[in-house]
Structure formats: structure tokens, C-alpha cells
Amino acid sequence: MKILLRNAKRLLENGELESCDVLVDEGKVKEINASIEIEELDRTIDCEGNLLTPGFIDVHIHLREPGGEHKETIKTGTKAAARGGFTTVCSMPNTNPVPDCEETINSLLDKIEQDATVRVLPYASITKGLKGEELTDIESLSKLNIFAFTDDGVGIQTADAMLRAMRKAAENNKAIVAHCEDNSIVYGGVVHDGDVSNRLNLPGIPSLSESVQIARDVLLAEAAGCHYHVCHVSTKESVRVIRDAKKAGIKVTAEVTPHHLLLNEEMVLRDDANYKMNPPLRSKADQQALMDGLIDGTIDFIATDHAPHSEDEKAQGFLKAPFGIVGLETAFPLLYTNLVNTGEISLKQLVDWLTIKPATVFDLPYGKLAEGEIADLTLINLEAETIIDKYTLYSKGKNTPFHNWNVTGVPILTIYEGEIVYEEDKNA
Known part of the structure; x- marks a missing residue:
């Protein structure tokens, strides 16, 4: 699957944030650049300035x-x-x-x-x-x-x-x-x-x-x-x-x-x-x-x-x-x-x-957001506010002491080996 992630932000080594586009193809991160122009994509996702991490x-x-x-x-x-x-x-x-x-x-x-x-x-x-x-x-x-x-x-x-x-x-x-x-x-x-x-x-x-x-x-x-x-x-x-x-x-x-x-x-x-x-x-x-x-x-x-x-x-x-x-x-x-x-x-x-x-x-080949690496990626809306509700968890287990805690910063998209495996339902 060929996916272009536009208008994301990534963390640099010094901790600063940098805007970027990221091209994912054949399960790998093919390109990271300030702006990527390409045709024949399976999907283009506007990251809306949200944080993209490994x-x-x-x-x-x-x-x-x-x-x-x-x-x-x-x-x-x-x-x-x-x-x-x-x-x-x-x-x-x-x-x-x-x-x-x-x-x-x-x-x-x-x-x-x-x-x-x-x-x-x-x-x-x-x-x-x-x-x-x-x-x-x-x-x-x-x-x-x-x-x-x-x-x-x-x-x-x-x-x-x-x-x-x-x-x-x-x-x-x-x-x-x-x-x-x-x-x-x-x-x-x-x-x-x-x-x-x-x-x-x-x-x-x-x-x-x-x-x-x-x-x-x-x-x-x-x-x-x-x-x-x-x-x-x-x-x-x-x-x-x-x-x-x-x-x-x-x-x-x-x-x-x-x-x-x-x-x-x-x-x-x-x-x-x-x-x-x-x-x-x-x-x-x-x-x-x-x-x-x-x-x-x-x-x-x-x-x-x-x-x-x-x-x-x-x-x-x-x-x-x-x-x-x-x-x-x-x-x-x-x-x-x-x-x-x-x-x-x-x-x-x-x-x-x-x-x-x-x-x-543990010497694993994961955990990196870089060209040529496996496209395991997480997009996070750092501004999103929500209340933890154990009854809406995907896990069968609802056993948490954090029920009803107010939190900020929510993963909204997860890509595993170049495939989207979780995407927040914006209409929910």
C-alpha cells in the first residue's frame, strides 16, 4: 500500500518539531521530506500538523x-x-x-x-x-x-x-x-x-x-x-x-x-x-x-x-x-x-x-522513523482532550484505576508494516 502522510510533525534529535511529508510504500518508509509530490497513491492522509512517531x-x-x-x-x-x-x-x-x-x-x-x-x-x-x-x-x-x-x-x-x-x-x-x-x-x-x-x-x-x-x-x-x-x-x-x-x-x-x-x-x-x-x-x-x-x-x-x-x-x-x-x-x-x-x-x-x-x-529493528526503515508509525493528536472510559476500551479487560481520568494527547492513526491498522473514527 502506497500512502502519503502530508503535513505531519516529527521529533528531531534535539527534541524540536519539524514539519514533513512521509511516503510509505511496500511496508517501508520510502521518503521523508518537507514536501513530497507523487502520483499513483493508494491513499493521501492530511496529518493536520499532528505528531508522527515510530x-x-x-x-x-x-x-x-x-x-x-x-x-x-x-x-x-x-x-x-x-x-x-x-x-x-x-x-x-x-x-x-x-x-x-x-x-x-x-x-x-x-x-x-x-x-x-x-x-x-x-x-x-x-x-x-x-x-x-x-x-x-x-x-x-x-x-x-x-x-x-x-x-x-x-x-x-x-x-x-x-x-x-x-x-x-x-x-x-x-x-x-x-x-x-x-x-x-x-x-x-x-x-x-x-x-x-x-x-x-x-x-x-x-x-x-x-x-x-x-x-x-x-x-x-x-x-x-x-x-x-x-x-x-x-x-x-x-x-x-x-x-x-x-x-x-x-x-x-x-x-x-x-x-x-x-x-x-x-x-x-x-x-x-x-x-x-x-x-x-x-x-x-x-x-x-x-x-x-x-x-x-x-x-x-x-x-x-x-x-x-x-x-x-x-x-x-x-x-x-x-x-x-x-x-x-x-x-x-x-x-x-x-x-x-x-x-x-x-x-x-x-x-x-x-x-x-x-x-x-533488545536489538529490535523497529522504533525508528527514518528512510528505509520498517513503516511502523503512530500519529498522535497532542491537543485532543478526552476522558478515559473503560467501557469503550477495545480490550476485553475493563480493569483500570484510571477510569474517568481527563487526558490530553491521543493516538489517532497506527500503521503497521505500511498498512493502516487503526484509524480514529472522527464521526464517533
Whole structure:
């Protein structure tokens, strides 16, 4: 499909905006110029001075299929991704069956090919059945089209299992991506062990349960020579450990979620499981440490940890409801409104944390708006104002604490490999 995007604005390296036309053909960005004149187009789109960025990349989402289709499917989840401006997403392996062998992974890849609206790079599990015991065949699975290895949702409890996995992953040039949680000091917690647990009389999850496992793992990663990536960092101690590990030359990278940047435990006012996620919302001091870590490069980029659940499941309250909130469709507007518009970060920083930074960390050929690159593109109306309405989300999951939040900055067009996969209905 040959598309001419007229009158767009793109971000330059210095953070300034430049007006441009962009020609897309055969799945690639063919030309970027101040003005492009060409005939025989399939479509001309007037961007009306809106911001054109590379398609967003999210290395941490849950699509729930197979086994959890009442929560989300590959089809609904990737449509939600496209609406949120994401063109590459990496799906976690806590499904049923778990993608822990060639048969289940190939079946998953077939389903992705059939149903996905955007690019889906699935994880394989580190251990069989996510049980933390027997390792998967990391060597053979690395030959398949998988992104990396993780047991996300549960921490690897023994140093021996993690070290063996890291050595195998390093041999096969794959990353180990870790949900860090020492189960022996979780104590059945459902919220942060602090103000909120005391206020609501709920069992708390100590910060230490996360940070001590990261501290263990960075030393194991150093010994194994493995790329070790930390999921959804949530505590100031974790940030400190990662910062020190990077200074020591250990190949450790990390992500933070929009909800941990924008919320803290003080915002949990009642027993509302739309605020229940793992790791939980921590203290204000933790929240500030995450922001500081992102700005100074200790934390490499932002990932949503999109985790849809049914409304019935989430209605059970903190003690019984599953962990997790949705995030694909709300990420950019929330971050732009609450961090860029407030002057805490720049627009260039935000776009980089959603595009080139994750691409660079994982050596992906995406995240760039340049001639010759893959035409994964997102058009954003930075002036558009809207109210987040969970009932209009494309995702099956409506579990968000951001319902009724006022936001500015809305993705209005998403192009994946040169094809339009989402376009805002101006008549809606």
C-alpha cells in the first residue's frame, strides 16, 4: 500500500518539531521530506500538523490466549495495542498451555499469524509449566521465533535454577526477563506493606521481596554473562541495586510501568481491586525513585504490563481478585498528560522510552522513523482532550484505576508494516 502522510510533525534529535511529508510504500518508509509530490497513491492522509512517531513497542503484555480467552484474546489485545499506538508487543507466557515446548510455541505462533493486528513476539517460559523447577529446552526454543525467556508472574525461587537458565540463555544469545519476587517473604500480601496495608487491614507485600531477588540475580547474571532484564521495577531499593549493577558493568536492564510512575499507595482509598497489581503500588518515596531512575537511565524504558481480567474476577476485592490492570490504550495519554504537560519530562524522552529505547535494549529493528526503515508509525493528536472510559476500551479487560481520568494527547492513526491498522473514527 502506497500512502502519503502530508503535513505531519516529527521529533528531531534535539527534541524540536519539524514539519514533513512521509511516503510509505511496500511496508517501508520510502521518503521523508518537507514536501513530497507523487502520483499513483493508494491513499493521501492530511496529518493536520499532528505528531508522527515510530510505532510504540511494549515488551510486557498479557494476551491470555490460549486458556484465558474470557479475559483477552490475541485478536482483541492486538486491536487494543493498535488503538494505543503500539505496533510491537511481547506476550507473556502465563497461558494454558504454557509456551514451554516446540509444539505449544508453534501453535501460538500460528494463532498470532492468523489473528494479530500488530506484531506479536511471544516469550517462552524459563521453566516447564512456570513451576520454577525443570528448565525448558532453552537451546531448541531459541531457534524458534520467540522474544526472550521469562516466568513472568512468578519469581524463580532458587539461585541454581536461575543460574543454569542464564548460562543457557547466554549461550543462545537470549535475554532472561524476570518478575522478581522472593515468595518466602511475600506473606500472602495483596497490597504494599505500608500505609495502605495498615489503613485497609490487608496483608502487605514487603519491598524487600522484590529487591533481594534482583540483588541475587544481578550477581548471577554477571557470573553467567547473560543479559538480565527486570520487569516492572517498583521500589527504591530495586532502583539502587540496578544502578549499582550497571555501574559495575553488569548487563542488566529494567522497565517501569505507567501505573507505578503515576500512582502510589496513598491513592488506594478503599477495597477496589482495580488498584491491585503485582508488584503493588508502593510509597511516594518509591514512586519518586522510579521517576529519578527513569530519567537518569537506571531504568531503560516504559512497559505497560497490560494484564486484562474479567469484571467478575476484579469485583471480588483485594483478597480474592487476581493481580493486574490494563494499559495498552491508556499509556500514552496518561504519561503525556501527567509527565510531559507538567514539565517533568520532555516529549522526546517519552517517545524514546516507548520506541527506540526498548528496541535498542533488545536489538529490535523497529522504533525508528527514518528512510528505509520498517513503516511502523503512530500519529498522535497532542491537543485532543478526552476522558478515559473503560467501557469503550477495545480490550476485553475493563480493569483500570484510571477510569474517568481527563487526558490530553491521543493516538489517532497506527500503521503497521505500511498498512493502516487503526484509524480514529472522527464521526464517533
